[in-house]
Amino acid sequence: MSIAFSTLSPLHLECLTSGCIRQISNAMDNASHDEIGELMRLRAQRTEELLYFLQIRCTQTRIRRILGWLAQRFGRSTSTGILLPLRLTHQEWADLIGSTRVTVTRLMKQLQQQGELELCGRSLIVHGSLVN
Numbered sequence: 001m002s003i004a005f006s007t008l009s010p011l012h013l014e015c016l017t018s019g020c021i022r023q024i025s026n027a028m029d030n031a032s033h034d035e036i037g038e039l040m041r042l043r044a045q046r047t048e049e050l051l052y053f054l055q056i057r058c059t060q061t062r063i064r065r066i067l068g069w070l071a072q073r074f075g076r077s078t079s080t081g082i083l084l085p086l087r088l089t090h091q092e093w094a095d096l097i098g099s100t101r102v103t104v105t106r107l108m109k110q111l112q113q114q115g116e117l118e119l120c121g122r123s124l125i126v127h128g129s130l131v132n
Contacts, residue, residue: 049069053065053066053069053097054097054098059097059099059103059107060107060110062097062098062099063093063097063099063104063107063108063111064111064116064129064130066096066097067084067111067117067124067126067130068126068130068131070084070086071084071126071130071131072131074086075126075131078125080118080125080127081118081125081126081127081131082125082126082127082131083120083123083124083125084123084124084125084126085123086123086124087122087123090104090105090108091104093108111130114128115127115128116128116129116130117130
């Protein structure tokens with residue numbers, strides 16, 4: 001059976017050392033090779049998803065897409081929207097999206113004014129088109 005480790009095509013993978021695969025296998029003695037392969041494939045796909053966001057040139061689009069992706073992956077549905085329980089500072093958001101804290105503050109304020117984002121303590125509630 002063949003497993004797709006990546007959604008990218010063409011793809012070039014290189015194992016830096018044979019020891020890295022052995023370390024994974026030893027750490028997961030109870031897991032089958034198929035399970036380990038699946039975990040590695042999922043990890044690679046998540047990494048690709050995050051790297052995709054970073055290539056988006058428009059910072060506003062980038063933050064909107066990342067907020068939506070995080071809401072779908074980690075959010076919890078509430079009566080008012082999707083609660084995103086990530087307690088990140090604006091500087092940490094800026095680091096995540098490859099921007100500045102000032103730009104993140106301005107964009108988040110815009111999203112709040114548009115009714116697409118709401119602060120709930122240090123968590124966020126995501127609304128509307130951000131999660132679609």
